[in-house]
Amino acid sequence: MKRISLVLAILVLLSLSLVAGAQDPVTLTVLVEQGGVWLQEAAAAQFEEETGHTVEFVNVPYGSVFDRLSAEMATGGSAFDVATIDVVWMSHFAPFAEPLDDLFTDEVVGDLFASLVADAQIDGTFIGMPTWANTEIIFYRKDLWEDADEMAAFEAEYGYPLAPPATWDEFTDMAQFFTRDNDGDGEIDMYGTDVKGGVADFEWMIAVLQAGSPGVVLDADNNIIIDNDAHVAGLEYYISHHCDMDVAPPNVNEIDWGVAENLFYQSQTAMFRFWGHAYRLTRGDSPIADLVGAAPMIAGPGGVGAIPGPWFNIVPKTSQNKDAALQLVQYLYDHNAMGIEAPLGLAARKSAYAQYADVEGFENLNPLLATLDSPQTIGRPAVGDWQQIADEILGPIGSDALTCEHDVAELLAWGRAELEAMGYE
Amino acid sequence: MRSPFASRALLMLLVALIVLVYGFPYAFLVSTSLKSPQAALAIPPTLLPQQLSIENYANIGEHPTVQRSFGNSIIIALLSTVITIALAVPAAYAVARYATWAGKAFLFVVLITRLIPPVAVGIPLFVIMRALGLIDTHLGVALAHSTISVPLGIWLLASFMESIPRELEEAARVDGCSRFGALLRIIIPVASGGIAVTAIFVFLASWNEFLFSLLLSSTGVKTAPIAIAEFKTQYSIQWGTMTSLAVLFSLPVIIFSLLMQKRIIAGLTVGAVKG
Structure with a gap:
């Protein structure tokens, strides 16, 4: 009995001390x-x-x-x-x-x-x-993608049904299909998509992951991988819509996220890759306010990939x-x-x-x-000088590549040399 | 030989060109603020609003923090102006009246402090203000702004003071005025044009300052430049709201400058011709 009383007393004291120790606001x-x-x-x-x-x-x-x-x-x-x-x-x-x-x-x-x-x-x-x-996902115009005439015309031309793009090839096909000169004046009125040269330090990295790279620029052990095959393929795909196909507004260097968003919501592009939050922020006075569809980011040879x-x-x-x-x-x-x-x-x-x-x-x-949730959605390397890498290496590589006058592999080799000069191996 | 009319026309053309170059960005700012939020984002942008809209101005009411920030900016700018003038007037007077080697060295050192980028002194100032318990106070931010303005004030006022004839002060001394009394009763009233000009520049410097205000304020004394910049977020820039706020932010300064125009011109020419 004495022992029980002692235990009880200790418990009471403990709870009192806990109450006394509770944080003041x-x-x-x-x-x-x-x-x-x-x-x-x-x-x-x-x-x-x-x-x-x-x-x-x-x-x-x-x-x-x-x-x-x-x-x-x-x-x-x-x-x-x-x-x-x-x-x-x-x-x-x-x-x-x-x-x-x-x-x-x-x-x-x-x-x-x-x-x-x-x-x-x-x-x-x-x-x-x-x-x-x-993270970036695909935004598209539902009124175009769900239009019976457009669907029939697309299927007749490309041999598969029109649906939100899921792969690099589908994205390219649809970008070409929807690039239009509606009034026949020789000027393109709506582009299939955009190429955001204003954020070139970031955008082409996404394609690198879709191409199957284990990371961007550096691997998990901070070894240089900027010139691996996936970086080459990713950068080539990123610039192809501008350099090879003209399915994006030509003033690529002026197009950052804000401009790309405005182009889409003013129906000057049919689809674009953009941060997922924008769907909820669609302005009511946009001409396509109720016509916006969202789909997962496209997949390259390595699968669906994005940078969170x-x-x-x-x-x-x-x-x-x-x-x-x-x-x-x-x-x-x-x-x-x-x-x-x-x-x-x-x-x-x-x-x-x-x-x-x-x-x-x-x-x-x-x-x-x-x-x-895709395995190829991988964050940027956690290195202290990442911003310097982005500003001084990735941005210039992206911008130079978008001039369409450089060999992509050579640009990436230059990137490796710059990283080595910063002390990476 | 060119006729006076041709010369004048050429001059006017040049002036018009300069006004256009300087005025265009502001005119475009006003124009954008009067477009609807959607039209403000149009690509390509239009020079003039196709339909006038005050929606951006009406939306400001939804942001009470912004309204408070304008009040903070006024208080801090006024406080900084008072502190700067109070320190710069006697300093400039001493430098101008005692034309000694030390005075010249002092002016040189003061000039050097103007060459130090504010970002270099931001953290030391933060440490000092925190030690003094002045973080997130009007006085703390005003004192920080004064560190930029006092050197400017001393330089401006020193040249004004030098242009005031010594005889005026000597006459006052003969009539029994102390040196301080002469400064107060003779020099300051005579230099009031220069002091007004200096005060305007100091006020403007504080009104527009961003870095120190950011480092030294939290929620209590946030100034308008910071509140306006908050409309540029990671994902978007709310051009409509930002431009309307920028127009409102610039109005007090424009009105003040127009009201003080004569005084400013008079003040700027005080030291121009020395006898």
């Missing part, structure tokens, strides 16, 4: 850009209600997230308890970020896309919890409210699906996407799921 400051506010504010508001903590979003322009956090890192202090950062900044901020290994249980890892699990780690340590993942654009929540080591910050990161993961109702309509968990995939108005989610 704190204000958690979260550094984000606009997308981070949209996608996380609903879950954060619920977190506030449930925990008594306050979440304050510090919203800065996209590039300023990096500048602001870099300044904090350089001073060894931080006003932020959580920062929502782009995947390309992960290795830069890794020394500044609290390890999150405890949050990555088997269940968590199993519900995240493989590329996100890979991107969340730097040198084997989890430092960021994915909060949303975007995930964002991660990291907890700076200098946070004064680390426990509450970790609690918030966990909560945002647990309630990840709430972001799908936000304007960008994105999440990081497979289950979150699956939950909405068959809901009307979310027709982009199945294509996003299929693309993000």
Whole structure:
């Protein structure tokens, strides 16, 4: 009896100490850009209600997230308890970020896309919890693809039914088919697709993965693979729509993501490859507002492939409210699906996407799921100088290739030499 | 020999050309702000709106943060102007009146500080302001802006002060004024045109500044340039909203400059001719 009383007394004391140790409400400051506010504010508001903590979003322009956090890192202090950062900044901020290994249980890892699990780690340590993942998929005009006359004409010309393109060859066929001079004035009124030379440092990498490369530029061990066969095939395919076929607007260097999006929504292109979130942001006053269809990214010889654009929540080591910050990161993961109702309509968990995939108005989610879940959807190498590689090597290679005057293999050989000069092997 | 009329016509043509070159981007900004959000994205863009729309301006009401940021910009710019003038006037006076070797060296050092890119001092400033507890305060950002403006103010004001005849001050001293009294009662009123010009430049520098405002503010004192830049996200640029905000952002400065036009011209010519 005495022993039972003693155990009970210890239990009472323990529970009292737990209550006494419960966190006082704190204000958690979260550094984000606009997308981070949209996608996380609903879950954060619920977190506030449930925990008594306050979440304050510090919203800065996209590039300023990096500048602001870099300044904090350089001073060894931080006003932020959580920062929502782009995947390309992960290795830069890794020394500044609290390890999150405890949050990555088997269940968590199993519900995240493989590329996100890979991107969340730097040198084997989890430092960021994915909060949303975007990637490029196919957008097409349903009024064209579902038109009986167009379907018949396409099948008669190419020998197979018109459906959203699934392969490189189908994409090329359809781009050629829909490139039109509607009024016969010698000017093309609608192009089949676009070639985004304004983001040449990124776009041709996607084709490289579709061609079957185990990664872009560097392999998993950071060895140079920029001149492998898949890089050659991918770059050749990327420029072919401009250099060989004229199925894209000729001013390729002026076409970045924003321009490409406007061209499509102003019905000047029939289909294009673009970030999946755009489906939910279709403007009501666009001439094709109700006519947009979405399909998974096309497959090359290596299968469906894309480069994911995930964002991660990291907890700076200098946070004064680390426990509450970790609690918030966990909560945002647990309630990840709430972001799908936000304007960008994105999440990081497979289950979150699956939950909405068959809901009307979310027709982009199945294509996003299929693309993000493909083995050839692989993140960019987690090296600190990735931005330098993109700016000084990948961009020039893409731009030079789009002049249609260079041998692709020679350009990639130059890329290898530049990487070697940076210390890669 | 060219006739006066021909010379004048040529001059006017040149002036018109310069005005066109400088004015076109702003005119296009205003034009874009008056297009519908969809028309603002048209490819190729149209020079003038095919249908006037104030939708972009009406949408600003949906962004309370932006409205607050305009208030913050005004407070910070005014505060920075007061701090800069308060520091630059006595410094410029001392340099102008005591034409010593040390004064010249001081002016040179001040000039050098203008050559340091703001990004180089951003982090040290951040550390100092954090130590002083001035992060995310109007005073903190205004002080940071003053680090850019004080050297400019000293240089501008020193040349104005040098153009004021010493005899004026000496007469005041003979009448029993102290040196400080002479500065306050004689020099400052006479140099008011130059001070006004300096104040305008300082105000503008603070009004437009981006980097220090970004580093030193969070939610409390976010300035308008940062709030406007937030409409450029990772995936898109909301041209309609950005251009309408940019027009509104530029209006106070334009109105202020027009109102002060005479004063500015007078101030700029004060030091032009030395007797």
